Each structure stands twice: as C-alpha cells, then as structure tokens.
Amino acid sequence: MISIRSPRRRVADPMRLFSDYMKLTGTPSLAPEAGERGLAGKSVGLVNGSNWVSLWGTWFGRKFLPGVKLVHAGGDHVQLHFMAAHHAGRPCPPRENIASFTHVARELVGFHRVDAVLITCSTMNRAAPEVRRALRAKRVPVVQIDEPMMERAVERGGRILVIATHGPTVSSTQALLRETAARLGRTVEFDGATVEEAFELLGKGDLTRHNRLISRAIRSAQKRGSFSTVVLAQLSMSVFALEHPDAEDEFGVPVLTSGECGFQRIRDILLRS
Numbered sequence: 001m002i003s004i005r006s007p008r009r010r011v012a013d014p015m016r017l018f019s020d021y022m023k024l025t026g027t028p029s030l031a032p033e034a035g036e037r038g039l040a041g042k043s044v045g046l047v048n049g050s051n052w053v054s055l056w057g058t059w060f061g062r063k064f065l066p067g068v069k070l071v072h073a074g075g076d077h078v079q080l081h082f083m084a085a086h087h088a089g090r091p092c093p094p095r096e097n098i099a100s101f102t103h104v105a106r107e108l109v110g111f112h113r114v115d116a117v118l119i120t121c122s123t124m125n126r127a128a129p130e131v132r133r134a135l136r137a138k139r140v141p142v143v144q145i146d147e148p149m150m151e152r153a154v155e156r157g158g159r160i161l162v163i164a165t166h167g168p169t170v171s172s173t174q175a176l177l178r179e180t181a182a183r184l185g186r187t188v189e190f191d192g193a194t195v196e197e198a199f200e201l202l203g204k205g206d207l208t209r210h211n212r213l214i215s216r217a218i219r220s221a222q223k224r225g226s227f228s229t230v231v232l233a234q235l236s237m238s239v240f241a242l243e244h245p246d247a248e249d250e251f252g253v254p255v256l257t258s259g260e261c262g263f264q265r266i267r268d269i270l271l272r273s
Contacts, residue, residue, distance in 0.1 A: 025058055035067015038271045042067070045114040045140075047105050047131070048074035049082075049121025056235050056259060057120050064263035068270065073108045074101075074121070082123055086168035093124055093172065101127035102134045109138050116269050118262065119144045122234045123169045125176050141269055145235055145262035146173065150180040152256060158228025160190040161221050163214060165199035166234055173233040191225070193217045202236060211243045218251055230255040235262070 032041040044065065046057045054072045061070045078097055086092040101124055105117055117140055119128055128144040135142055153160045154177070162177065164170050170192065181188035198213040214237065218230055230253055232240055238259025241247065247255035 021055075024055075024062065033067050033069055035065075039065055039267070040067030042270050042273075043069040043071055043112065043114040044266055044270070045071045045073065045105070045108045045112070045117040047101060047108065047117060047119050047121070047124075048072060048078075049124045050074070050076045050079040052076070053120060053235055056238060057118075060235075060238065060259040060263045064260075064267045065270065071108060071112050071114055073104045078121070078124070082168050092168045093126055097124060098127040098130055102130045105131045105142075106134050109135055109140055114140060115273055116140060116266055117142045118266055120235050120262075122146050122164075122258070123166070123172050125172050143262065143265050143269070144176070145258045146176055146233070147180065147262075148265040149231055149256045149258050149261035150177050151184065152254075152261060153177070153229040153231050154181045154184055154186050154188055156229050156254070157186070158189075159226065160188065161218065161227040161230045162190050162192045162233055163217050163230065163237070164192070164194045164233035165196060165202065165210075165214070165237060167194060167196060169233055170194055173231075177231075191221060191227070193221055199236075202239075207239050208243070211240050214240050215244070218255070222251070227253055229253055232257050235259055 034040055044061065046054070048054050048057060057072065058070055061068065078100060082093040082097050085094045108114065109117065117131065117135065119125065119131060119142065125144045125146055128142060132142045162173060164173060174192065177188060177190060195213050195217050198210045201210040201213070214232065221227065230251065232238065232255065235258050238257040240255070241257050241260060244250060244255065
C-alpha cells in the first residue's frame with residue numbers, strides 16, 4: 001500500500017483548501033462563461049512570471065471581469081531565472097526571459113482566441129514592447145499590469161512613493177515609471193522602499209504581517225516627506241487592498257495596486273470592443 005503523507009508546508013485543512021480553490025478557478029471548458037453583459041463570452045490571456053501568482057490573476061479577474069474566460073500561461077522557471085540573474089548582479093530580467101515571454105504570448109494567442117493579453121509580472125514589464133510587436137498582426141491589445149497604475153500616479157503629479165517587496169522588481173518598476181512620465185509629457189519625482197521581509201512573509205502565508213510591514217513602510221516614508229500617491233509595485237502586493245479598502249482615508253493619499261488598476265483597464269478595453 002502506498003502511504004500518502006501530508007507535505008511539511010501544510011497549514012490549512014486540505015479539503016477546504018482544494019474546495020475553495022476549485023470554486024474560484026473551476027476546470028477548463030470550451031464553453032463561454034455566463035456573466036456581466038458586455039463581458040460574458042470574452043477571453044483574456046494572462047502571461048504570468050510564476051505559477052503561484054496565477055491565483056491573484058484569477059481572483060482579481062473574477063472580481064473585475066465576471067463572465068470572462070481567463071487563460072493563464074507562464075511558470076516558475078521564469079521567476080527563478082530572473083531571481084538568479086538578480087542575485088548574480090546580471091541584467092534583470094535576462095534577455096532570454098523576454099524571449100520566453102514573447103514566445104509564450106504568441107503560443108497562447110495561437111492556441112486559444114483571446115480578446116486581450118495581460119502581462120501580470122512587474123519584473124517582466126520589460127517584455128511588453130516585444131510582446132506587442134509579436135501580437136500586432138493578430139490585433140490583440142496587450143496591457144502590462146502596472147501601466148494603468150503608473151499612469152494614474154503620474155497624472156496626479158507630485159512626489160510618488162514606490163514600494164516593492166521583491167528585489168528583482170525594483171529596477172523594472174522604476175524604469176516603467178520614468179517611461180510612463182515621458183510618454184505622458186510629464187516630469188516625475190519618486191522615492192522607493194523595498195520591504196524584502198514582507199515577500200518572505202507572503203511565502204509563508206502570513207498576509208496580515210505582510211500588509212502590516214507595507215503599512216509601516218508607508219507611515220515611515222510619510223514621516224520623512226510628503227507624497228501625493230503610493231504605488232505598490234507587484235501584483236502580489238494587491239492583497240494589501242483586501243485589508244485596507246479605504247487606504248486613501250487611512251493614509252491621506254491614494255495607495256494604488258496593479259490588481260485593481262490593471263484589471264480595471266482590461267475591463268474598459270473589453271467593454272469597448
């Protein structure tokens with residue numbers, strides 16, 4: 001008889017875990033999903049930098065895109081590769097990561113019709129121009145999940161606080177912020193804070209302490225100077241909004257997340273198409 005042992009990392013009742021997970025994700029089906037008028041029957045491809053973050057894409061996708069089929073692609077190998085490059089002091093993301101993202105996006109669109117593609121990885125925002133070029137002939141709009149958030153922050157003006165929890169993301173996020181400002185014809189001032197401990201807590205499932213450290217980073221930065229907007233640099237950090245739904249009242253400035261801003265942009269695109 002084969003003995004099946006529980007994994008060491010088990011911290012939740014497995015029956016409830018699998019039940020809740022499947023209620024959210026469902027199983028793949030070719031049938032269109034029922035949902036909101038203007039969205040039902042449409043599909044979005046999500047190109048992820050890791051497997052685990054697909055849960056974020058599914059949760060925010062269900063919230064903002066009821067009735068839209070979510071088609072995930074990408075894997076942990078992408079994140080592990082750019083983490084290794086960052087650790088070694090090499091350019092991040094590596095060139096081969098960008099090529100991989102472009103290939104995956106092209107394959108996704110070739111395998112299943114989608115009405116838009118969303119790049120959900122902040123570190124991999126450097127791949128967006130090449131993905132757009134690769135899909136131009138298909139006339140599939142491509143959104144990098146942080147772009148709408150950066151646009152809102154830049155358009156508000158003033159000094160921006162950019163908080164990250166994952167080191168490899170920092171340079172890509174700052175580059176995107178500068179590029180967004182240039183594209184909008186604006187100048188931008190910003191300060192950055194990286195809270196690596198929060199990323200470690202996220203990996204342990206301690207979302208409350210993860211959010212507490214982000215809150216502390218915001219408060220600490222506000223003691224040193226004033227900011228017009230706070231930007232949370234990664235999709236995973238969007239869990240902050242679940243505990244702080246009225247962040248602007250709480251902190252005195254908007255606290256933007258890509259989970260909210262990015263999926264709202266996709267929603268707008270689908271409703272216009």
